Amino acid sequence: MSKKILLSGVKPTGRPHIGNYFGAMRQFVELLNSGAYECYFFLADYHALNLIQNAALMRQNSLDLAVDYLAIGLDPSKAVIYKQSDVSANTEAAWIFDTLVTVPYLERAHAFKDAESKGREVNVGTFNYPVLMAADILLYDADVVPVGQDQKQHIEYARDIAQKFNNAFGRTFKLPDALILENVAVVPGIDGQKMSKSYNNTIPLFATKAEIEKAVMSIVTDSSSDLPVNVYNIHKLFKSQVELEPIYETHKGKYKILKEMLIADIESFIAPLRERREKIAADVKNIHTVLAEGAERARAKADLKLAEAKRAIGVS
Ligand code: ADP
Numbered sequence: 309m310s311k312k313i314l315l316s317g318v319k320p321t322g323r324p325h326i327g328n329y330f331g332a333m334r335q336f337v338e339l340l341n342s343g344a345y346e347c348y349f350f351l352a353d354y355h356a357l358n359l360i361q362n363a364a365l366m367r368q369n370s371l372d373l374a375v376d377y378l379a380i381g382l383d384p385s386k387a388v389i390y391k392q393s394d395v396s397a398n399t400e401a402a403w404i405f406d407t408l409v410t411v412p413y414l415e416r417a418h419a420f421k422d423a424e425s426k427g428r429e430v431n432v433g434t435f436n437y438p439v440l441m442a443a444d445i446l447l448y449d450a451d452v453v454p455v456g457q458d459q460k461q462h463i464e465y466a467r468d469i470a471q472k473f474n475n476a477f478g479r480t481f482k483l484p485d486a487l488i489l490e491n492v493a494v495v496p497g498i499d500g501q502k503m504s505k506s507y508n509n510t511i512p513l514f515a516t517k518a519e520i521e522k523a524v525m526s527i528v529t530d531s532s533s534d535l536p537v538n539v540y541n542i543h544k545l546f547k548s549q550v551e552l553e554p555i556y557e558t559h560k561g562k563y564k565i566l567k568e569m570l571i572a573d574i575e576s577f578i579a580p581l582r583e584r585r586e587k588i589a590a591d592v593k594n595i596h597t598v599l600a601e602g603a604e605r606a607r608a609k610a611d612l613k614l615a616e617a618k619r620a621i622g623v624s
Pocket residue numbers: 318319321327328329330331332333454455456457458459492493494495496497502503504505506
């Protein structure tokens with residue numbers, strides 16, 4: 309029996325943080341290593357183009373994210389690792405799907421509504437974001453898509469789009485399911501809001517010791533309570549509640565000591581990842597080879613599916 313297909317992507321928009329890791333990327337590694345899935349992981353550079361319109365920065369971020377993928381343990385001999393833009397079938401399928409969805413349907417997407425409510429003029433790429441994402445997923449026959457909670461609606465859009473296509477043209481696309489870890493669905497940032505690159509409240513995944521110290525020391529604490537909730541909620545990612553409870557009981561109200569303990573725990577978690585990343589980053593040629601080989605394998609898969617869709621709609 310063939311394995312289930314797992315696929316996910318991350319936008320190359322800057323250094324990943326522990327929210328990205330615990331919310332999404334860690335699952336990638338665990339699910340890959342479980343051996344239960346045929347895995348595809350890509351860099352969503354065309355999605356990032358909505359935000360990054362600078363060639364040098366785009367190149368650097370993409371290279372960095374590929375290194376990050378390898379450093380967290382995504383093994384290119386076990387998974388297909390590639391750039392979204394290397395597979396033209398993705399954007400071609402997005403056009404086909406564009407003809408199946410309505411403007412009011414896309415206007416209900418959270419990301420669009422957020423951008424609009426901030427009074428920004430939304431570009432068509434941002435408006436169409438869920439359609440390209442549906443193509444990313446559906447062309448690979450993905451069964452499961454591990455993501456953070458904020459991407460749940462996008463996976464529902466991909467399911468809807470698959471269903472719309474199948475209803476119109478006959479069964480062609482599989483309906484994917486989101487895979488969300490409920491206990492880390494939203495990792496809080498150092499200000500207690502959702503950790504996000506856009507809010508400047510992150511702890512970078514490959515942070516230096518000094519960066520960890522600076523971030524943890526700036527975690528916002530509320531002096532009206534003995535338990536520094538924001539410190540505790542981040543600490544929970546690195547130690548179990550059973551281990552943490554006596555520590556927070558003994559050091560009740562002593563925020564500085566608790567923060568120092570959190571720094572030590574984060575540092576012992578990140579240090580080996582950071583060292584691994586440095587070694588991988590030193591071999592740029594290898595990263596380009598990984599992406600080139602991944603692109604070839606991804607194209608082979610996506611092109612076949614696109615050909616099937618083109619037959620179904622009557623253009624070939
Ligand atoms: P950011 O908000 O920092 O720009 P992205 O939108 O690039 O993050 O998200 C990349 C992946 O990480 C997505 O699957 C997303 O759901 C997950 N993710 C991002 N921030 C968090 C968070 N604070 N908690 C849990 N998962 C997160």
